[in-house]
Amino acid sequence: MIRMFRSEWMKIRRSVIWLLVAVSPLIAALFGLFGLKKGGEDFPWIEALSLMSVLHAMFFLPLLTGIYAALICRFEHTGGGWKAILAAPVSRTQVYVVKFVIVMLMLAATQLLLLIVLLLLGLSHGSAEGIPWRELASSFIGGWIACFPLAALQLFVSVAFQSFAAPLAVNVVLTLPNILVANSERFGPYDPWVQPMLAMIPRDDTYGYGAFNLPMETLFGVVAGSFVLFFVVGWTYFARKAV
Amino acid sequence: MSANQELILETNGLTKRLGGKPVVNAVNLKISRGDIYGFLGPNGAGKTTTIRMLLGLAKPTSGTIRVFGKDIRKERLAILRKVGSLVEYPSYYGHLTATENLEAVRRLLGVPRSRIDEVLSIVRLTKEAKRPVKGFSLGMKQRLGIATALLGNPELLILDEPTNGLDPAGIQEIRELIKSLPQSSGVTILISSHLLSEVEQMATQVGIISKGSLIYQDGIQQLREQAKGRIRLGVSDPESAWKLLLSCGLPADWDHGKLSLTRTDNRTVAEAVARLVEHSHLVYRVEEETASLESIFLEMTGSEGSL
Ligand SMILES: Nc1ncnc2c1ncn2[C@@H]1O[C@H](COP(=O)(O)OP(=O)(O)O)[C@@H](O)[C@H]1O
Ligand SMILES: [Mg+2]
Numbered sequence: 001m002i003r004m005f006r007s008e009w010m011k012i013r014r015s016v017i018w019l020l021v022a023v024s025p026l027i028a029a030l031f032g033l034f035g036l037k038k039g040g041e042d043f044p045w046i047e048a049l050s051l052m053s054v055l056h057a058m059f060f061l062p063l064l065t066g067i068y069a070a071l072i073c074r075f076e077h078t079g080g081g082w083k084a085i086l087a088a089p090v091s092r093t094q095v096y097v098v099k100f101v102i103v104m105l106m107l108a109a110t111q112l113l114l115l116i117v118l119l120l121l122g123l124s125h126g127s128a129e130g131i132p133w134r135e136l137a138s139s140f141i142g143g144w145i146a147c148f149p150l151a152a153l154q155l156f157v158s159v160a161f162q163s164f165a166a167p168l169a170v171n172v173v174l175t176l177p178n179i180l181v182a183n184s185e186r187f188g189p190y191d192p193w194v195q196p197m198l199a200m201i202p203r204d205d206t207y208g209y210g211a212f213n214l215p216m217e218t219l220f221g222v223v224a225g226s227f228v229l230f231f232v233v234g235w236t237y238f239a240r241k242a243v
Numbered sequence: 244m245s246a247n248q249e250l251i252l253e254t255n256g257l258t259k260r261l262g263g264k265p266v267v268n269a270v271n272l273k274i275s276r277g278d279i280y281g282f283l284g285p286n287g288a289g290k291t292t293t294i295r296m297l298l299g300l301a302k303p304t305s306g307t308i309r310v311f312g313k314d315i316r317k318e319r320l321a322i323l324r325k326v327g328s329l330v331e332y333p334s335y336y337g338h339l340t341a342t343e344n345l346e347a348v349r350r351l352l353g354v355p356r357s358r359i360d361e362v363l364s365i366v367r368l369t370k371e372a373k374r375p376v377k378g379f380s381l382g383m384k385q386r387l388g389i390a391t392a393l394l395g396n397p398e399l400l401i402l403d404e405p406t407n408g409l410d411p412a413g414i415q416e417i418r419e420l421i422k423s424l425p426q427s428s429g430v431t432i433l434i435s436s437h438l439l440s441e442v443e444q445m446a447t448q449v450g451i452i453s454k455g456s457l458i459y460q461d462g463i464q465q466l467r468e469q470a471k472g473r474i475r476l477g478v479s480d481p482e483s484a485w486k487l488l489l490s491c492g493l494p495a496d497w498d499h500g501k502l503s504l505t506r507t508d509n510r511t512v513a514e515a516v517a518r519l520v521e522h523s524h525l526v527y528r529v530e531e532e533t534a535s536l537e538s539i540f541l542e543m544t545g546s547e548g549s550l
Contacts, residue, residue, distance in 0.1 A: 007350040010343060011336055075336050084334035084391065087298045088351040089324040242301035 004090055004098045008072075012102065017071050021106060024060035025113040028052040032121045043125040045132050046202050049139055052118055057143055057200035058178050061107070062193050065147050066171025068106045069154035070164055072099055077162050082243040096155075096238045100231070103151045104144075111140045135202060142199030146219075149192040149226035156234025159241070189218055192226040248275035250312070251399055251431045252297065257306035259292050266292050268455035269306070274433060274448065279421075281446030281463070282435040285544050289455040290435040291331050294403045297433075298328055310399065324352075327397030329405055333388025337377030341368055341387055344376055345394060352395040362390040366420060382413035389420065400424070402434045406441060414441065421445060439540040453544040469539055474504040474512055476519075477528030484524050491518050507531065 032052045076082045085095055115136065122131065153174075158167040174193050181191045189198075198219055252274040259267040267289040274280045284290050295301040297308060299319045308315040310322045335344050345359045363369045366386040371379070376387065385405055392400055402421070406414040422445045424430060436442050442449075449466055451459040459466070473496070478484045485497035493515050494505045504515055512529065519526050 003350050003353055007347045010347040010350060011339065014338060014343075075338070079336050080330075080332060080334035081336065083300060083328075083330050084348060085351070086300055087323060087326070087328045087330070088348065089320045090351055091320065240302075242295070 043122045053200045057197040061196045062175040065150045066154040069158040070167040073158040146195035146199040152230035260304045280448045281442035284452035325398045327392035328401040329388040342372045366390045472533035479525035
C-alpha cells in the first residue's frame with residue numbers, strides 16, 4: 001500500500017493538478033476581500049465563512065472532486081498506465097483505494113488552503129481573538145466529508161471512460177442543479193451533490209436555503225449511504241475490468 | 244522439443260469469447276525454461292488477447308493458465324512478481340522523464356534503485372534518461388517499455404509485438420537487444436509478432452495462432468524441416484506430366500499451375516527427367532526452390548501478401 005502511494009506520488013507531484021488546488025481558495029479570497037463590509041470593529045468570522053464558502057461549496061468543491069478524479073485517471077488512460085500497474089504485483093483493490101485516497105487528499109489540501117486564506121483575511125483585520133474554531137472546523141471538515149460520495153462516483157466514471165470529457169460532463173450535469181436543489185426542502189437533503197454546501201455553510205446563516213432545516217442524522221445518512229453505494233459499484237467494476 | 248524440461252508457462256483449453264465469437268479458441272501453449280518462444284499470427288489472430296489473459300489483465304472465458312506451476316486465478320500476485328511485460332504498446336507517463344517513469348514502476352516492485360541505471364544502459368537510454376518521455380520517438384518509447392519490463396529481474400519476459408511501428412533500423416536494434424537477453428540473465432521470453440522473419444533468428448520455439456486457434460507449436464528447427472526445398476519442373480504439359488510421374492511412383496505435386504517434385508535427391512530428379520523425356524514431354528526448366536519459412540507461415544495462416 002505504501003509502495004503504491006509512493007508510486008502515485010511520483011506521477012502527480014509534477015502534474016498540473018496542483019494549480020487547480022489554488023483556484024477556488026483564490027476566488028474565495030477575492031469574495032472575502034471585496035464582499036465584506038469594511039470598518040467594523042470585529043471581523044465577522046461567520047459571515048466571512050458563509051460568503052467565502054458559498055460558491056466554493058456549491059460549485060467548486062463538487063467540480064474539483066470530478067476534475068481531480070479525472071486527472072489522476074487521465075495519464076493512466078492516455079499512456080497505457082493501467083496495463084502497467086495491473087501487470088505489476090499489486091491487487092486491484094489496492095490500486096482503487098489508493099486512487100480514491102489521493103482524490104480525497106487533494107480535496108483536503110484544497111480545504112486547508114481555503115481555511116488558511118480565511119484565517120489570513122481575519123488576522124489582517126486584527127482579529128486574533130474570537131476565532132470561532134469550532135464552527136470553522138465543522139464547516140471545513142464537514143465539507144470535506146460530504147465529498148466522499150462524490151469522489152467515489154467520479155472515480156468510478158473516470159476509471160470507466162477513456163475520454164477526459166465524459167467524466168467531466170457527468171460531473172457538471174450533476175453539480176449544476178445544485179443552485180435549484182439546494183432551495184428545495186424535498187430534494188435538497190437527498191442529493192449528494194448538495195451535501196458539501198449543506199455541511200460547509202453555517203446553519204444559522206442568512207441565506208436560508210430550504211434544505212438547511214434538517215437533522216444532521218439525515219444528512220449524514222445520505223452521505224454515508226451514497227458513499228458506500230458508489231464506492232462498492234466503482235470498486236466492483238474496476239476489479240473485473242479488462243484492460 | 245524440450246519435453247523433459249520444466250514448463251514455465253502452460254495453458255489448457257484457453258478460450259476467450261468477445262462479442263459472441265471466440266477470439267482465442269482452446270489454445271494450449273507450452274513454454275519451457277530458457278525458451279525464446281515466438282508467438283506468431285497475423286493481425287487480429289488473438290495474440291494480444293491471449294497475452295492479456297496470461298498477465299491477468301483479462302479473464303479467460305474458459306480454460307486454465309499455469310505460470311511457474313501456479314494457477315493464475317489463485318496466485319496472480321506471486322506470479323506477476325516474476326514476470327515482466329510489454330503489451331501492445333509501451334506504457335509511459337509523458338510528463339515524467341525516463342528515470343521518473345522507471346522510478347514509478349520500481350516503487351511498485353520494490354527492487355533496488357540501482358536497477359534503474361542498469362536497465363537504462365541495457366536498452367541504451369542512459370543519455371536520454373533525464374528527458375520527458377513525451378518527446379521520445381516511438382523506438383525510444385519501445386526501448387523504455389522493454390526497460391520497464393526488465394526492471395524487476397523477471398524470470399519470464401512477455402513482449403507483445405515489441406517492434407511494431409518501428410523502422411528497419413529500430414527493428415534490428417530491438418532484435419539485437421532481445422537476442423542478447425537470455426544469455427545475460429537466463430530469462431524465458433515470449434515474444435509475439437505478425438512477421439515470422441522478425442523472430443526467426445532468435446526464437447527457439449514457435450507457436451502459430453490463426454483466427455484464435457493455435458495451429459502449430461514446435462521448435463523452429465522442425466518448422467525449417469517443413470520449409471526444405473522442392474524441385475520445380477517447367478514442362479510443356481504439366482497436367483499429363485504430373486499424372487505420368489505419379490504413375491511411376493515419383494513424388495510429384497501439381498497445383499493447377501506449377502509442377503514440382505517434393506523430394507530433392509539426385510536419383511528422384513534424374514528419374515523424373517528421364518521418364519518425362521521418354522514420353523516426349525518438353526522439359527524447359529529444372530530448378531530448385533527453397534520455400535521460405537515466411538511462405539510456409541503464410542500458407543499455414545491462410546493469409547496472402549501483407550499481413
Ligand atoms: N473488446 C472486443 N470486443 C470484440 N472483439 C474484440 C475485442 N477486442 C479484440 N477483439 C477482436 O479480437 C481479435 C483478436 O484481437 P487481438 O488479440 O488484438 O489480435 P492480435 O494481437 O493477434 O493482432 C480481433 O479480431 C479483434 O477484432
Ligand atoms: Mg496485438
